Amino acid sequence: MSYDVAFIGTGDAADLTDPSPDGFAMNYYHAEAYEVLENCTLVACADVDTDRAAAFADEFDIDAAQTYADYEAMLAKAEPDIVSISVWPDIHAEVVIDCARTDSVAAIHCEKPMDLTWGGSERMARVCDQRGVQLTFNHMRRFKPTWVEARELIDSGEIGDLERVELALGNIYDGGTHGIDFATGVVGDRPAEWVLGQIDYREENRWFGAHNENQAFAQWEYDNGVYGVVTTGKGSSLVPAKMRFTGTEGVLDVNPDDEDADNVVRWRGHGEADWNRRTLEEGAWTDPINDAIAHVVECLETGTEPELSARRGLNTTEIIFGIWESARRRGRVDFPLEIDDNPLHEMVESGALEPESTDD
Structure with a gap:
């Protein structure tokens, strides 16, 4: 089959060379990935900044008549089969659901994290499931060669049966979602049963509009008995690698502290x-x-569940919001998570946390 691909949120090409917490222009990278696939044609793009949309269309030979400020108009007129979304997380659920309700759309590939709220994350996954639309999130580091090698070594039994995963991450939400997602995949894409965590948030740290804690420490247990631990910010050197996997017969580290590189497994x-x-x-x-997008398109053709599926994404996202909810409750949180909001944002809005603004 052949697929017409459209893009929502082109971003600014300038962010490709100077990315920031306000923009990475990720849909440029998405478009490059679709462009090399023989069964994909890039047909339309939308951005609230029409100059950015025009620049994106020019870069990828999209007809100028197929550039839009209004993504809903694009969906109606272009009738794409696949939509790639790269907008801020506070509108992920809204945009994904609008795409899923468009009759032509068979697959949606959305940037991570899933959504700004747990409720939004659940809703868009549920709507896509009901509509039979394949929904995936760009946890592309599952395809990073070093991480793939680590997973293959663990799966081959090099450290015996997996017992514990320890993560040292920059944060648990924006960048940290990659680490938690990968660890959850190595565990077998199992859901967690509970989480206990605490955070510190004294200096405002926003990525794409979303608050991210300055420091966190948390523990959880997957439903197969494997434990997870994460530490972020100050104190993350507790774990002597970016990721440590401990099994019944040994230990494996990804990006160990004794190597100044991100491509080492020991x-x-x-x-x-x-x-x-x-x-x-x-x-x-x-x-x-x-590799991630080639896999997503292949799964659309074969009808198999992608590595980056919404179901897998929810397992990761429940842990993230569960950590913040544990900090809000000051106690253990048992899953399934029964909240709708974003606990970290709510704690800031209520004044329970008062991070100092970093604005000049």
């Missing part, structure tokens, strides 16, 4: 003094997007 058995090490070839940080 592992050893319990009681062994020396590490086995493997350094992987990595290209640009965006290269895994190509």
Whole structure:
């Protein structure tokens, strides 16, 4: 089959060379990935800034008549099969649901994190499921060569049966969603049963409009008995790697602290003094997007569940919002999570947390 692909939120091409918490122009990378697929044709784009939409269309040879300020007009006129979405998370659910309710749309690939709220995350997943629309999120680091190698080593039994995952991340929401998602995938894409966490948020830290804590520490348990631990910000050196996986027979680290590189895996058995090490070839940080989108399109053709599916994304997102909810409740949170909002944002809005503004 062939697919017509449209884009919502083109972003500013200037952000490709100077990305910031306000913009990364991720749909440019999405478009490059679709462009090399023989069964995909780039047909339309929408952005509230029509100059940005025009620049995107020019870059990818999209007919100028198929550029829009209003994405709903684009959906109605272009009738795309696949839509890639790269807008701020506070409107992810709204845009995804509008796409899912468009008869022509068979698949939606949305930037991470899922949504600004847990309720929005659940709603858009539910609507897409009801409409038979494939919904995926750009947790593309599942396709990062170093992370793929780590997963294959664990799956092959190098450290025995997995018992615990420890993560040292910059935050748990914007960038940290990649680490939690990958760990959850290694565990078997199982849901967690509970989480207990605490956060510190004293200096405002917004990415794409969303608050992110300055420091967090949390523990959770997956329904197969594997434990997860995450630490962010000050104190994250507690974990001697970006990710540590402990099994019944050994331990494996991804990006260990004794290596100034992000493409190293080391592992050893319990009681062994020396590490086995493997350094992987990595290209640009965006290269895994190509593999991710090729996989998404292939799954649309075959009808198989993608690695980046909404179901898997919900497992990750429930842990994230569960950590913030645990901090709000000051106690353990049992799943399923029964909230609709964003606990961190609510704590800021209510005055329970008062981060100092970083505006000049």
